[in-house]
Amino acid sequence: MTHSLNEIEAIAKRAARGSGLSWGLAEEAAKGTRWLSAFDLPGAELLAQLLVQNDRIPQIDVSPVSLSAEVWHAPMRRMSPLIAGASLSDCAQSLLSRGQIIMEDVSFPLLAVPFMGGASLRLGVPVAASWDDAHFVTDGKLLCVNAAQTALAVDRANTITFSTPAEMSGPREPVLRASVSSGAWSQLAAFAHRTYAPATEESRRLGAGAGLGDND
Amino acid sequence: MNEIPRRDPKTVMRLARLGSLHQSRLSFMRILTRRMARENWRFEKATFEIDDTGVGHAVLTAHGPERSYSLIAFAHDLPPEKRSDRVIAEAWDATFTLFDGIPTNDDIERLSRNIPLQEAGRVTGTELSVSRANRSVRLWEHVVSSLAAGGQPDSAQIDSVGYLMRTTAVYGSGKLGAADREMIADRPEFRAPFQVEMLSVYLTRWFVTELVQHMASTRAAANGTTAARLDPALARSMGIGNSTGLGMAPFLLNHPVLFNNWMTARENAIQSVRSLANASETEVTRFRNLIARSSQTIDTWHSDHPIQIEKLAALRADIDLITIYLKNSNLTADHPWDRLYRWAEDTLSLEGQEWVASLMLEPYGDLVDGFAEHMAADNTATFRIAGAMTVGNLRTLLTEIYSWAIDTNWSAPENKARAWYVSEEKLEPRLGERFEEPIEEYEQPLAPGRDAAALYQSLAHWPDDSHVSVFLLRHPEHRHVLRRTQIVGHAPYAEIRDNTISAQVLPIDMLRCKLSFFGATKFDPRSDRWVRICMYGNAPLPYELSTDNADDWVFPQVKEHAA
Known part of the structure; x- marks a missing residue:
């Protein structure tokens, strides 16, 4: 069974919110997961693992300490790829002037990759990322991947280097359809479920407000 | 004559007006x-x-x-x-x-x-x-x-x-x-x-x-x-x-760029027609004819809902006034559509103003229909936050767009009496009573006015030259509404300039707005959050469709009355 990208974005947003992220960061997580899924990369699977790891912890603990530091790191030495990634996208201009931004001890680094797509769209030049044996370049629309399967799905990178400008070679087109493992889907659904208010007879009546017969 | 501006988003994007929109050539x-x-x-x-x-x-x-x-x-x-x-x-x-x-x-x-x-x-x-x-x-x-x-x-x-x-x-x-x-x-x-x-x-x-x-x-x-x-x-x-x-109500809030593009197309069309210096006899005749035909739709529009009954009474009174105006007016010269619109704005209810604004577009397919090409949206570019924006510029933007919200007392219960949430049962949006039901912890981000006011407060002690990227690192809770503010900075018709969680909010206004863009007529509210409409009434069936009837079907033929 395949999923539409809209379904993936919708469940990722609710799941990220359910794990304790702000709505704005949940939107980033959702767009990023959708973007990875469109390129047939395991975005939903890694998001599910990240949300388990950071479930309801204070987000400040896994956020970059400073955006002007030479190397970005988090207070607890384990940085969220979503928060660091969102900051990377926000700092697109300084990425261009600095030439590179280095991050240390990033969880599930693949989840940070979509944000360089956002940065690239803003700057109008391709952006590259690498860790271990994984190398990516994107212009925001197409993605060049040069990575061993094992390096793609690592749960932690000691160092990620983002740099611009970069050269696009052998780009992939997005596929616009995705398959998500049922384990990951259930995990995301469990997080998403936390955002739903339990139904009561009163909410059925008041909340939707129909209250008229429909056999007319 | 000065150039005729597009209508101000502060005027257009109020719920009462959005809840009075009518179908048009761009439906x-x-x-x-x-x-x-x-x-x-x-x-x-x-x-x-x-x-x-x-x-x-x-x-x-x-x-x-x-x-x-x-x-x-x-x-x-x-x-x-x-x-x-x-x-x-x-x-x-x-x-x-x-x-x-x-x-x-x-x-x-x-x-x-x-x-x-x-x-x-x-x-x-x-x-x-x-x-x-x-x-x-x-x-x-x-x-x-x-x-x-x-x-x-x-x-x-x-x-x-x-x-x-x-x-x-x-x-x-x-x-x-x-x-x-x-x-x-x-x-x-x-x-x-x-x-x-x-x-x-x-x-x-x-x-x-x-x-x-x-x-x-x-x-x-x-x-x-x-x-x-x-x-x-x-x-x-x-x-x-x-x-x-209610499932449809949050759509306009959840798709700000798309909503902006719909509204912009219609506002551009209204501006273009108001800017015409003259109108031909043919164009004027067509307008008068469609006013008569559309009036019949209003005549047969029935609702049992008190709000719509009142609006319909006002609209029918408006039509009488319009009929008198048209009898006494030459519509061929001296910026006739702008004169008509300005008269309507001074004289008619919101229903009547928007009815006239939609009908004015009818004689001008060549001028208007092309705007439909720009009604879709691709959110990719606008989704990214411009982190290099300064706090000073953000503050200015907030006061331009959300001054009504910054001036609202958000600690008064009536100003935040409601909360939007998603029910476990069918995963559909609902609107509940914040102070009477246990729903606040499930609240969806569908109150941009309140959230923008909170952002404005949080920025109060930040220096003007800080970058919003730094602010957001410390305040991820404002990321959603800050993004929204930047979007509305580029897309002025993206935001509803009204309180979407007040005790008085009528979700049917949002439903009506969206359904009018679909081209619906005869809105019949069944409650403050539920509406029935009719689509394709009088339209040719597929085997009858031709260029002669593909556009005018929405207006019934005038019935002959015995003298």
Whole structure:
């Protein structure tokens, strides 16, 4: 069974919110997961693992300490790829002037990759990322991947280097359809479920407000 | 004469006005019927396998210049106690999918196991929409029994309901596993918004007229007689109803760029027409003619809801004033449309102002219809936050867009009495009482005014030259509304400039606004958060569609009155 990208974005947003992220960061997580899924990369699977790891912890603990530091790191030495990634996208201009931004001890680094797509769209030049044996370049629309399967799905990178400008070679087109493992889907659904208010007879009546017969 | 500006978003984007919008040349139904007629689409009843009890399936195919699309309809025998328009329903009189191309028997077999289940089923990338409909029990039985007895149904009864079936949801854009909009957005026929859904409903209406005829013929045959053929004019007079609840209300808030593009297209059109220095006799005659025809729609618009009854009374009084104005005015010279609009703004209710604004566009297809090309949206570019923006510039933007919200007392309970949340039951948006129900911890971000005011407060002690990227690192809770503010900075019609959680908020205003862009008429609120409408009433059926009737059908022909 395949999923539409809209379904993936919708469940990722609710799941990220359910794990304790702000709505704005949940939107980033959702767009990023959708973007990875469109390129047939395991975005939903890694998001599910990240949300388990950071479930309801204070987000400040896994956020970059400073955006002007030479190397970005988090207070607890384990940085969220979503928060660091969102900051990377926000700092697109300084990425261009600095030439590179280095991050240390990033969880599930693949989840940070979509944000360089956002940065690239803003700057109008391709952006590259690498860790271990994984190398990516994107212009925001197409993605060049040069990575061993094992390096793609690592749960932690000691160092990620983002740099611009970069050269696009052998780009992939997005596929616009995705398959998500049922384990990951259930995990995301469990997080998403936390955002739903339990139904009561009163909410059925008041909340939707129909209250008229429909056999007319 | 100075250049005529576009109307100010601060005026346009108020809920009371958005809840008074009327259909126009830029409505999605009319964009579709114009295209299908212009391109000479062909329509085919490929399959109609419905038994004597009304159970079975049908395939109705629309052939465009490059591609074909098939409505696959499943007809069911629904016990009355299961008939509900609510999203919590689990069975319907008929269920549908719009299929991309021509389905094989395997496709039909697969879909027969999924489409009747609606939300509990799954579809694939070859399906473009999933929808369902319930009968108007009253009118359905009247039409079947009249035809079966060899006569025609009573036109007054038809007019009082308007439709044989009403849809209760039409899902597109990837819902339930269907194709994402990105898969089809580059096809010219789907470039404008909601064309998949509008095509699905158009074919659904055809299916319903075929089904009612079939049921009448079956009943007559059982009595050893022959049913009458439904009179084509009566068939044409019936549209498809639509029953819409809160599920649709947050759409305008959740798709700010798309909403901006709809509103901008209409505002650009209004500005263009108001800017014309003169009008020809032909154009003026056409306008006067359509005012008369559209007045008939208003005459037959019925609602039992107190809010709409009051609005209708005001609109009917407005029409009397307009009639007098038009009698005494020369509309050919001296910026006639701008004069008319400014008079309307000073004189009429919001319903009347927006009715005139929509009708002014009618004589000017060449000037107006092209704006439809810019109504779709691709959010990719606007989603990213510009982190290099300074706090000073953000503050300025907030005071320009959200001054009403910054000046609102958000600690007063009546200003935040409601909260939007998603229910566990059907994963649909609902609106609850913040201080009476345990829902606040589940609140959805659908109160941009309150959130913008909170952002403004949090920025108070930050220096003007800080970058918002640094602020957001410390305040991720403001990321959502900060993004929104930047979007509205580029897209001024993206934001509703009103309180969406106050004790007085009327969700039907949001529903009406969206449905007016679909092209709906005769809005009939069933409560403050539930509305019924009619779609495609008086539209040519597919086999009648031509360039002569593809656009004007929304206006009934003037009935001759005895002098």
